[in-house]
Amino acid sequence: MLNLILPLLLGILAGTFTGLIPGIHINLIATSLLALTLTQTTPVNTLIVFVISMAITHTFIDFIPSIFLGAPSEDTSLSTLPGHELLLQGKGHYALKLTLLGSTIAIISLIVIIPTFIFLIPKIYPLLERMMGILLIWIAIFLISTEKNSKIKATMIFILAGFLGLASLNINIQNPLLPLLTGLFATSTIIHSIKSKTVLPKQSLKTEKLNKKEILKPTLATILISPICSFFPGLGSSQAAIIGSQITGKQTREQFLILLGSINTIVMSISFLTLILFQKSRTGAAFTVSQITNPTNLSLPLIFTTILISAIIAIPISLTISKLIAKNIHKIPYTKISIIVLIFLTIIITYLTGPLGLMVLITSTTLGLTCIEFGTRRSFLMGSILIPTIIFYLPL
Amino acid sequence: MKLYKLNLILTLIGILIISFLAQSKPIQTGTILSIQTSQYKTTIKLQNHEAELIIFDKVPLILKQGDQIKFQGKPDIYKNKKQIIIEKMSLIN
DSSP states (O other): OHHHHHHHHHHHHHHHHHHHSTTOOHHHHHHHHHHOTHHHHSOHHHHHHHHHHHHHHHHHHTHHHHHHSSOOOGGGGGGOOHHHHHHHTTOHHHHHHHHHHHHHHHHHHHHHHHHHHHHHHHHHHHHHHHTHHHHHHHHHHHHHHTOSSOHHHHHHHHHHHHHHHHHHHTSSSSOTHHHHHIIIIIIHHHHHHHHTTOOOOOOOOOOOOOOHHHHHHHHHHHHHHHHHHHHOTTOOHHHHHHHHHHHHOOOOHHHHHHHHHHHHHHHHHHHHHHHHHHOOOOSHHHHHHHHHSOGGGOOHHHHHHHHHHHHHHHHHHHHHHHHHHHHHGGGSOHHHHHHHHHHHHHHHHHHHHHHHHHHHHHHHHHHHHHHHHHTOOGGGGGHHHHHHHHHHHSOO | OOHHHHHHHHHHHHHHHHHHHHHOOOOEEEEEEEEEEOSSOEEEEETTOSSEEEEOOOOOOOOOTTOEEEEEEEEEEETTEEEEEEEEEEEOO
16 A cells, blocks of 8 residues: 555655646656666556656646746736736635636546546547547637637747747657747746736735536536547647637636636546547656556556545645745745746756757747737647647648 | 747747758668568667667568668657657668
8 A cells, every 4th residue: 555655645746846846847757757767666556656646736736837927917918818817916826726626626527527438439539530630620720710819810820839849849859848838838928927027916815706607617618628638639728728618608717717727637637548548648647657557457446546636635735835825926026036937947948958949949939929929819829739730640 | 120020030030940950860870680560660670779760651661681771860769768760761781
């Protein structure tokens, strides 16, 4: 039993670390783990429990930096993300609570989703796999058609991101996604925040009550969207959340944050199920598990229990850290924190991926900034993954 | 110049440079130690070379053990083993 509890706790600790530190992703820890000779002699289940608990904890914690860092000033509302909107109103802790509520909904939804998946998905998956390229194109068109601002600008950002993704994934560096995604979503947001000289108000720890009806919509969207997240590689949580919002109707900012939290956790949880059912790894963590053992040998009860316990422990950890940050963030100059994080990210990416990685980071940052300046939804930057995936699946 | 225009220009220049760098991978040489063919790929092991060469094309190869080849490809790690996914390959001798 100890050989499962210890990796579970270590995994939660590692997930807390990767979730809190921008630029350090679970994939980095997971691939480093595979390279260790120690892992050759470690029992398979010990490694699997470590990777899964780390991945699930990460999905709870990683909203803390994305809500508390990189917020622009209020006058740039066009490009403000829902979490940042609440932070600028002094409700950063409330925003985090909403994402945690979403992650909890995701874990509960698994009880409904897992049996459906086991029964239904193996029957329709072969057909969907043959049509994957066409379906992904349809999803891309659908996402662009839902853009409220300029559709031309959205298409331009999507295509440019695609070209950047294609070039970066073929460049001679290991883990090209690290500089690519950091530039598109993290450093560009932080630079924009520094430029707008944001001053944060004192954060309140009070939360507003949501009624059952308000929670029902994101819950329904989570259940409906989960197959899309698991089938289609290249789709990120935010695109899935946009599709979910379209299916269930207009959502408030609070509901959208719940949905983001739930999709983030559900994508990770279901990726392990997809690995068992189809031997396909949709996330870096699932890929690591596939490298540790043959996916057909994986135990579903072990995976589900690990997900459940990790979630139960990750919630109070997230709340404690968020409270601590919310109480103190207004005391520290926000621009200074942003500059320190920006320098840290640049150093760590240059160290891990070399000058070529730095080149990818700079280019993806300028594209991310263009997207913010355009006032276009940042989810179109995921064209960097979606377009290479479409090309891979199209029978050219 | 508006800031978004400057960002856009820098992005285009960056994409062009990265695309150029993606094309210009180093050319390496080696002598074939063994060739294994399966339904989806061909794996080539080289003498004094840690990484295996992986070819996903379904083109029949006329290579044999002892042949000297030059190749270009993308380094990768699969199941903790170093690999090079081959993009171009030709016989030297």
